[in-house]
Amino acid sequence: METLKQFIESQTNDKIRSMSFIEYVYFIINNKDLKASDVYNSVDIDRRTWSKIISNKIKPSLEMAVKIAIGLKLSNEECKILLKKL
Numbered sequence: 001m002e003t004l005k006q007f008i009e010s011q012t013n014d015k016i017r018s019m020s021f022i023e024y025v026y027f028i029i030n031n032k033d034l035k036a037s038d039v040y041n042s043v044d045i046d047r048r049t050w051s052k053i054i055s056n057k058i059k060p061s062l063e064m065a066v067k068i069a070i071g072l073k074l075s076n077e078e079c080k081i082l083l084k085k086l
Helices: 004-018 021-031 036-042 047-054 062-072 076-084
Strands: none
Touching (some): 021 062, 021 076, 036 062, 062 076
């Protein structure tokens, strides 16, 4: 029988797996108490490009996704999860 901690982790993992790229980005932003502007300004993404990405008008390139991961200060595991969502 799984513990409560294991159950919570499995539910969180299921939730994360079902998130889109943008949903995951905002999940991280909210969990790390960041602002979206802090993220895109820290890696030199202009506001218009960011707006197009979050409104799904353009799909971020691998390079752009890596920049976003750097701006979010993701761990290796978090970065892998983000890049798999492309």
